[in-house]
Amino acid sequence: MYRVDYEREDMVIRVPRRLVDAESLSRFLGDVTLRSLLESTEHVETARRMERQRRLDQIPKGIALLRNPDYNKGTAFTEEEKDALGIRGLVPPRVHTIQEQMARVLENIRRKPNDLEKYIFLISLQDRNKTLFYRVLLENIEELMPIVYTPTVGEACQEYGHIFRRPRGIFITPDDRGRIVSLLRNWPHKDIRIIVVTDGERILGLGDLGADGMGIPVGKLALYTACAGIHHSRTLPVTLDVGTDNEALLSDPLYIGVRRPRLRGEEYDALVDEFVMAVQHVFPGALIQFEDFANRNAFRLLQRYRHRVCCFNDDMQGTAAVTLAGLYAALRLTGGSLKDQTILFVGAGEAGLGAGELIVSAMIAEGALPEEARSRCWFMDSKGLIVRDRDDLSPHKRAFAHAHPLVADPAEAVASLRPTALIGVSGQPGVFDARVLKAMARVNDRPVVFALSNPTAKAECTAREAYEHTDGRVIFASGSPFEPFEYRGRTVRTGQGNNVYIFPGVGLGVITSGARQVTDEMFFVAAKTLAQMVLPEDLEAGMIFPRLSRIRDVSLRIALAVAHVAYRDGLATVPRPEDLEAHIRSLVYYPDYENYV
Ligand SMILES: NC(=O)C1=CN([C@@H]2O[C@H](COP(=O)(O)OP(=O)(O)OC[C@H]3O[C@@H](n4cnc5c(N)ncnc54)[C@H](OP(=O)(O)O)[C@@H]3O)[C@@H](O)[C@H]2O)C=CC1
Numbered sequence: 357m358y359r360v361d362y363e364r365e366d367m368v369i370r371v372p373r374r375l376v377d378a379e380s381l382s383r384f385l386g387d388v389t390l391r392s393l394l395e396s397t398e399h400v401e402t403a404r405r406m407e408r409q410r411r412l413d414q415i416p417k418g419i420a421l422l423r424n425p426d427y428n429k430g431t432a433f434t435e436e437e438k439d440a441l442g443i444r445g446l447v448p449p450r451v452h453t454i455q456e457q458m459a460r461v462l463e464n465i466r467r468k469p470n471d472l473e474k475y476i477f478l479i480s481l482q483d484r485n486k487t488l489f490y491r492v493l494l495e496n497i498e499e500l501m502p503i504v505y506t507p508t509v510g511e512a513c514q515e516y517g518h519i520f521r522r523p524r525g526i527f528i529t530p531d532d533r534g535r536i537v538s539l540l541r542n543w544p545h546k547d548i549r550i551i552v553v554t555d556g557e558r559i560l561g562l563g564d565l566g567a568d569g570m571g572i573p574v575g576k577l578a579l580y581t582a583c584a585g586i587h588h589s590r591t592l593p594v595t596l597d598v599g600t601d602n603e604a605l606l607s608d609p610l611y612i613g614v615r616r617p618r619l620r621g622e623e624y625d626a627l628v629d630e631f632v633m634a635v636q637h638v639f640p641g642a643l644i645q646f647e648d649f650a651n652r653n654a655f656r657l658l659q660r661y662r663h664r665v666c667c668f669n670d671d672m673q674g675t676a677a678v679t680l681a682g683l684y685a686a687l688r689l690t691g692g693s694l695k696d697q698t699i700l701f702v703g704a705g706e707a708g709l710g711a712g713e714l715i716v717s718a719m720i721a722e723g724a725l726p727e728e729a730r731s732r733c734w735f736m737d738s739k740g741l742i743v744r745d746r747d748d749l750s751p752h753k754r755a756f757a758h759a760h761p762l763v764a765d766p767a768e769a770v771a772s773l774r775p776t777a778l779i780g781v782s783g784q785p786g787v788f789d790a791r792v793l794k795a796m797a798r799v800n801d802r803p804v805v806f807a808l809s810n811p812t813a814k815a816e817c818t819a820r821e822a823y824e825h826t827d828g829r830v831i832f833a834s835g836s837p838f839e840p841f842e843y844r845g846r847t848v849r850t851g852q853g854n855n856v857y858i859f860p861g862v863g864l865g866v867i868t869s870g871a872r873q874v875t876d877e878m879f880f881v882a883a884k885t886l887a888q889m890v891l892p893e894d895l896e897a898g899m900i901f902p903r904l905s906r907i908r909d910v911s912l913r914i915a916l917a918v919a920h921v922a923y924r925d926g927l928a929t930v931p932r933p934e935d936l937e938a939h940i941r942s943l944v945y946y947p948d949y950e951n952y953v
C-alpha cells in the first residue's frame with residue numbers, strides 16, 4: 357500500500373498501490389482533489405500533473421473568469437495565468453500584489469463621502485473579488501466591521517431596494533411552498549455548512565424591513581468568514597420573504613420583496629417547517645442560525661427546532677453569551693462573584709430574556725439556588741417593571757416576575773433595586789438618560805452599564821453620556837461601536853458588546869465537530885472563553901471585550917471550547933481528531949490568491 361492521501365473537502369482517502377498508475381488513478385480520483393503525496397512513486401509526477409490540469413479545467417476562462425468573484429483576482433493574475441486562462445489583454449499589463457490591491461481598496465473606501473457609500477463600495481468588491489474582499493475586511497476589521505455590520509448595515513437594509521445591484525443569497529416566498537428543496541438546489545455551492553436565515557421582521561432595532569433585511573444574513577456570514585475563517589462557499593444567506601407590514605416599503609416602487617402583508621399563523625409555520633426540513637435534505641447537518649425574527653416567532657421557532665436540528669437563535673443565545681462574558685470581564689474590575697450581582701434589564705425580549713436565562717444558569721453554576729439566581733435578575737418592558745401582580749406577562753417574562761410595586765421609570769427602578777449592572781436591550785434610544793445613569797452612579801462605585809441596542813441611533817445612551825453622568829466610573833459597552841473620545845485628559849475606548857464575538861466561534865466549533873445540536877452549555881463555555889481573553893490592557897483602557905483585531909484568535913478559542921462540549925456530550929458526528937486545536941486551525945480559511953497554473 358502506498359500512502360497517497362487525497363482530499364475532498366475534509367475527507368482523506370488512502371489509495372491502494374495498485375491504483376497508482378496514471379489511468380486507474382484518473383478513474384479513481386474523479387473530482388477528488390489531491391492534497392498530498394506522503395510517499396513518492398514513479399507516478400507522483402503524473403498524479404500532480406493531472407491534479408493541476410483538473411484544477412485548471414475547473415476555472416472559468418476568458419471574460420467569464422474576470423466576472424466570477426470566486427476566482428477573479430483583478431489585477432493580480434500572473435503572466436502565466438494570463439496565457440493559460442485566456443485573459444491576456446483583458447486585464448491591464450501591470451501585475452499587482454494583493455497588498456497593493458488592498459491599498460487601492462482602502463484609498464477608495466476612505467475617499468467615500470459617507471458610510472453608506474463605503475458599504476456599497478465594499479459589497480460591490482464582494483461581488484467582484486471575494487478573496488480581496490475578505491482579505492481587506494480581515495486585515496482592517498476595526499475600521500470595516502462598522503461598515504459591513506452594525507451600524508451601517510442597518511442603514512443599508514433601510515435603503516436596500518434603492519442601492520440594490522446584484523442579488524445575494526436565497527429568497528423564499530409563500531409561493532414557494534412545495535418547491536423549497538429545488539430552490540436550495542439552485543444555489544451554486546453544494547457543501548453548505550452554515551445558513552443564516554431571517555424573515556426581516558425585527559432587523560436590529562429598526563423593526564420590519566421585509567425582504568430588505570437580507571443585508572443582515574449577508575453581513576453576519578461575511579463575519580463568519582472574516583472572524584472565524586469559515587470559507588464563504590460553505591455559507592448561505594436566506595430570507596424568508598413572507599411579506600411585510602411596513603407600509604412605507606409596500607408603497608415603495610423600488611422595494612425588492614413580495615407586496616403583501618406578513619404571512620401569519622399556520623401558513624407561516626408550515627413555510628418555516630418546509631424550509632428547515634429542506635435544509636436537512638439538501639444540506640444535511642448544516643447549522644441554521646435564526647436571526648432577527650420578531651419576538652412573536654423567535655421563541656416559538658427556537659423551541660420547536662432546537663432539539664430536532666442543528667440550530668440556534670443568535671439574538672437570544674449569541675447575545676446572552678456576549679452579555680455574560682461582559683459581566684464576567686466587568687467583575688475583574690469590580691471584584692465579587694456573578695451570583696452576588698443584581699442585574700436590571702431594560703427590555704424583556706429575545707436579547708434580554710435570553711441573557712437572563714444564561715445568567716441564571718451561570719449563577720447556579722457558582723452555587724446559587726435557582727430561585728435565588730432568578731431573584732437577582734430584574735426586567736423592565738414597555739409597560740414598566742416586570743412584577744408578580746402584572747397579568748399581561750408571557751411565560752418567558754413571568755419566569756422573572758418578582759414581588760415589587762409596578763414602576764414605570766427606569767431611574768426609580770434603579771433607586772429601588774440598586775442593581776450593580778444595567779443592561780439596555782430595548783431598542784429605545786436615550787432611555788438611559790442622565791437621571792438613570794446618575795442613579796446607577798449613586799448606588800455603585802463602578803456602575804456597569806451596557807447599551808446593547810443596535811444600530812448606534814438606537815443605543816440606550818452613548819459612551820460619552822455614560823462616562824459624563826457617572827463621573828467616569830462607569831464600566832460601559834455598547835452593541836454598536838462608539839469612536840474613542842477624550843474624557844478628563846485621557847482617551848476612552850469602549851468595547852462592543854455584540855454577538856459577533858460569539859457566533860463565528862460557536863459556528864466553527866459546531867461544524868468542526870459536526871455537532872447535531874447547539875446547546876446552552878456551548879454558549880456558556882463561549883462566554884467564559886471570551887471573558888478570559890480580555891487582556892489587562894483592554895480593561896485598563898475601558899474595554900471589557902478583546903480588541904477586534906484579535907477576533908480570529910477569539911473565535912478559534914471559542915470553537916475549541918464548543919467542540920470540546922460537543923465531543924464530551926456525545927453530540928459530535930465527526931471522529932475526534934488527535935489534536936483538536938491543530939485540526940480546527942487547519943480548517944480555517946485565510947483569504948489569499950491560489951496559483952492557478
Ligand atoms: N448587541 C447585540 O449583540 C444585540 C443587540 N440586540 C438589540 O437589542 C434590541 C432588542 O432586541 P430584541 O430583544 O430581539 O427585541 P424584542 O422586540 O424581542 O424586545 C424588545 C424589548 O424592549 C421592550 N421595550 C420597548 N420599549 C421599551 C421602553 N421604553 N422601556 C423598556 N422596555 C422597552 C419591549 O417591551 P414589550 O415586551 O412590552 O414589547 C421588549 O420587551 C434591538 O435594538 C437589537 O438590535 C439584539 C441582539 C443582539
Ligand SMILES: CC(=O)C(=O)O
Nearest residue numbers: 560561648671810855
Ligand atoms: C447584533 C444583533 O444581532 C442585533 O442587533 O440584532
Ligand SMILES: [Mg+2]
Nearest residue numbers: 560647648671
Ligand atoms: Mg440580530
